[in-house]
Amino acid sequence: MSMATTQPTTAPLPSFALTPDLITIRDWAHEFAARVIRPAAAEWDEREETPWPILQEAAKIGLYGFEFVHTSYGEESGLTMPLVNEEIFWGDAGIGLSIFGSQLACAGIFAAATPEQMIEWMPRCFGTPDDIKLGAFAITEPNSGSDVGSLRTRARREGNDWIIDGTKCFITNGGIADVHVVVATVDPSLGHRGQATFVIEKGTPGLSQGAKHRKLGIRASHTAEVVLDGVRVPMANLLGGLEKLEERLAKAPVPANSGGNGSAPRGTSAALRTLEMSRPSVGAQAVGIARAAHEFALEYATTRSQFGRPIITNQAISFLLADMAVEIDAARLLCWRAAWMGRQGHTFARAEGSMAKLKAGEVANWVTDQAISILGGWGYVRDYPVQRWHRDAKIYTIFEGTREIQRRVIARALSNGASEPA
Ligand SMILES: Cc1cc2nc3c(=O)[nH]c(=O)nc-3n(C[C@H](O)[C@H](O)[C@H](O)COP(=O)(O)OP(=O)(O)OC[C@H]3O[C@@H](n4cnc5c(N)ncnc54)[C@H](O)[C@@H]3O)c2cc1C
16 A cells, blocks of 8 residues: 655755845835734725725835746745735735735736747736836636536637637626736636736736725725627637647547636646636735734734723733744745745645645634734724734635635545545
8 A cells, every 4th residue: 555645845945044135125015014004904905996096106116016926936045025015015915915916917928928928927016117007817717616617618710810708706806907808718617727927918908907905904905897799809819829728629638627717636727727826925014914913913902901800811812822823834834845845846745835824814814813812802893903804804714715725635645546536
């Protein structure tokens, strides 16, 4: 009988000692988060609108822009993105997602496009500091969420054009983006292997925003339906090109089971590869929220007195704060490990990307919940930010693969597919 291995990754372990350059970039992001983002967080949460003035400031300092994404992903440790994400989301998750939402579109292009298409389309997801643009990455549909392979937005070839029809929902920057990166099916019988990714420019006839979703948290980030009604795009907008698509369709076996939103099984689709790539940074966002709540609760516990002494002198409170710190550090290390592995080209053989995202999401939810308790009634009212952090944290168990889907991915990786349902 062969035993499934439960040993840690065989990839060599990295040093996480931050170089002077990484410390500089982390502190630069923190300064922006503390000075610009944190003070504006409550206002934009209430307004439930894209914080354009903050995007402009982020673009001016070089935080919002293609150049930043390019150099950050190129940096050799892989830690730039997790570090910057943690700081920015420490400032505010809704505003953070407005700043980083276009990156998902960029990742969608990166996963599917030819080098020429990348050069053309990736910068257009950001524009310039004087003329900011947004990108959106649209996979999810009303009847296809976790089960990405079942999506029904249809792309039909008509001569040298493609006609796209369907409805997407829950799309970050949906409808307001200048570049929509849309995953559609060319052959629904082939599941995710029959899918292709298209770029659609703002203003293309038939592309429109549907309902804007009113949300529990990350409310400064725009989330909406995207309606595609006979959208015609030229062949050049098919990412990867026709030849590659036809090759894939010819080779594609009938799917036994698609991976699920956020998983990247054997012979992965571009949509799933996109989610895989972004996981360590998404996890780091959740770590940033958790850290914000922990710092706030720690400070509060040292200054709030009941029964004649600070509440932190009760072991129930101090041990809780200790556990919160342990969990946050554990989550951060998983994110850094996955980011480092991704940058070095190691495959996530034990689903290390999903481990990072799962742990960080759970920690952010637990820590923000406990922080509310430490603040008592003040934790529950909107005068204090802790309730907002809890509302924001919840999304990290849902988007980019739900907590259940992450567990499914990890279980399948550990059991070499044996845990996958028929
Ligand atoms: C604010 C926000 C922003 C988003 N941004 C984007 C975006 O930019 N682009 C985009 O394409 N999508 C986006 N999404 C969509 C998001 O990725 C999906 O909501 C998510 O993948 C879950 O899909 P669903 O909502 O259809 O839930 P479902 O897939 O219907 O799942 C419902 C429940 O069933 C569970 N479940 C489903 N299948 C299984 C299974 N096999 N085993 C165990 N449990 C299972 C799920 O874990 C979940 O608990 C966003 C969502 C939100 C809320």
